[in-house]
Amino acid sequence: MPRDPLIGLVGKPSSGKSTTLNRYSSTVLTDASSKVGNFPFTTIDPQRAIGYLQIDCACTRYKLEDKCRPNYGSCHEGRRSVPIELLDVAGLVPGAHEGKGLGNKFLDDLRHADALIHVVDVSGTTDAEGKETRGYDPSQDIVWLKSEIVRWILGNLMGKWGSIKRRHIAIKATPVETLQNQFSGYGSTSNIVARCLDRLDIKEPLPEWSDETIERVVVSFIDEKFPTVLALNKIDHPDSDKNISKIAKSQDPQSIVLCSAISEVFLRRLVKQGYIQYTEGSEFVDTREDLIEMGDPDGGGLKEMDEKLKTRVENLKDLVLYRFGSTGVVQVLSRAADLLGLVPIFPVRNIHTFASGTGGANVAFRDCVLVNKLDLPPSSSDIKRAANYIYRNSTVGDVARKVMGDVPIAYIEGAGGTRVSEDEIVSLGKHDILSFKVGR
Ligand SMILES: Nc1nc2c(ncn2[C@@H]2O[C@H](COP(=O)(O)OP(=O)(O)OP(=O)(O)O)[C@@H](O)[C@H]2O)c(=O)[nH]1
Ligand SMILES: [Mg+2]
Structure with a gap:
């Protein structure tokens, strides 16, 4: 069943995480259409915040903008803000893997995240610890932050590599099984491990892996487990330009978003x-x-x-x-949603009026849920195939279970009132308006 996606905000002190988060969550307090007591994440801990992901609402397809009344979030002329959970992972400094700063607490928090937003201070006015300075090179932050995560996981792994190897040989395990055993605590799945090994194409059997190979495995695992958006923040600062160009040369352009949280x-x-x-x-x-x-x-x-x-x-x-076309803050979250392949789905009671149980017949598209790409438990033959084979989008049936839980469903209607099969894959604009008919 698709879980609710969770996006972690990471970055050194004073990079602008809280400023970014305040922006994301401010609509919670100001938006009259969101009910405070009845909010999906009311039991949120202080580190968690609600962000609003902007999407194209289904209401525009039927010219129902003026009847669109989201239960949560808002919709203005077809631009809908859908709540999504964010985690403020504060306290990361160089040496965290040895317990500096909030150290392991930080790293423990990470494991719950499906994707990361690394807030980078590109003004160069704060050093690696977040202390005020001038002319600091922020491209270093991207390197050391990742290296902290690598060293944390690598340290844990190397500490017991001898016994991991012996067990691997004794029970004739596959590399995926052995590594998943070690990585499950970081929120891994067999699929993630399979994809991580797939992209490396290692020839030697696991017991013969060199230290360097093991490190490559860990780096690849982190890339798979924590797809990361680099939010280059403080672009309003005059020193930012040269730092942005430097980072742009060494990073995947798809991962970079420029922003000014304070603006x-x-x-x-x-x-x-x-x-x-x-x-x-x-x-x-x-x-x-x-x-x-x-x-x-x-x-x-x-x-x-x-x-x-x-x-x-x-x-x-x-x-x-x-200069930049926007403050970039909304785009940061959209990019993270892209990395996760999130698809907005609109469950309705009545497939013709798009009304739901609450709000009466004159109100449309009350609900919207975000569904993830799914990690399927790979069969042994899948593991040997191309990585994307074992990654698929959620189906209509997956969405039904997410929205309706264990309630038995007789059939499902899609737009136009036609029945849709539970096996259909949902995607942006396709099989994304669904009505679940209860019964046996
Ligand atoms: N110029 C500029 N300053 C910013 C921007 N975003 C945040 N700041 C400033 O940077 C400082 C730190 O911002 P915070 O949001 O508290 O940083 P943080 O990452 O949450 O820091 P910790 O909680 O210590 O980890 C504050 O003085 C902000 O006003 C921005 O876009 N431009
Ligand atoms: Mg903060």
């Missing part, structure tokens, strides 16, 4: 205070004057800003919005 927080505060209109994730900021110029004599009911505030907004537009 997003600032813009959202101005929205709350009634000074601007701002579409999250966009470059569009309108002030009272802008709206008057566009022909609204009332200026959208916005307040007039003083000169100082005006200048700050203009600077933010020039330094961030116009």
Whole structure:
């Protein structure tokens, strides 16, 4: 059954994790349509926060934007914000694997994450410990952070490699079995291990692996287990440009998102205070004057800003919005969702009106759940095949079990009222509106 996805925020002290998280979770408090007591993650611990993933809502396909009333999150003109759980993994410094900073506590938290957002301070104004400095090279942070995770897992593994080897030989295990035995504590699955070995194509049998080979296995395992978005934060700072170019040369462009968490927080505060209109994730900021110029004599009911505030907004537009297209914060979460292959599904009671049990017949698309790509328990023949063979998207049946639990289901309807088979794979825009009919 698909689990709820969890995304971990990592990064050295003062890189901007909390600032980013505040932005992600601020809608919890301000969005009138989300019910506080009845929230999906009410028992959240202090480290956990709700982020809002922006997706294209199904309501636009049926021109039902004005009837769309999400139970959780919000939907504005077809841009829907769907709650997703985030974990603030604070306290990582170089030497964490030896217990520095919050050390092992940090690393223990990690195991629950399906993907990571590494918040990197690209202004170069904080050193590896997060202390104030100037001209620090942030590309080092990407290297040492990963190396901390590698050394943590590698240390645990090497400490008992002798007995791991003996057992492996004694019970004639496969490398996947032996490694999964060791990695299950980090939230691994046999599939992840299979894919990790697949991409390395090691020729020697496990008992003959060199130290260097074992390290390569661990690095590959981490790449598979923790797909990572690099959120290059503080792009508003003048020193950021050269650091960004350096990082861009050595990293996969798909993994990089540029952002300015503080700009997003600032813009959202101005929205709350009634000074601007701002579409999250966009470059569009309108002030009272802008709206008057566009022909609204009332200026959208916005307040007039003083000169100082005006200048700050203009600077933010020039330094961030116009140069980079947005503050990037919304995009960071979207990229993480892409890495995870998350698909939004809209369960409805009535497949023709898209109404649900609550809210009456005049209200559409109350619910939206995010489903993961699934890790199937590999059969022994799968393990030998191409990695993606044992990774598949959730099916209609998987979604049914996630949404309905053990309730027996008679049949399932898809858009248009046609029956859909439980075996159909769900994907973006396909088999994503479903009505589960209860009964035997
Ligand atoms: N210029 C600039 N400063 C930022 C940005 N984001 C965060 N900061 C500043 O960086 C400092 C640290 O931010 P935090 O969000 O507290 O960092 P953190 O990663 O949560 O740090 P720890 O909780 O200590 O691990 C604060 O002074 C923020 O105002 C940004 O986009 N641009
Ligand atoms: Mg913090």
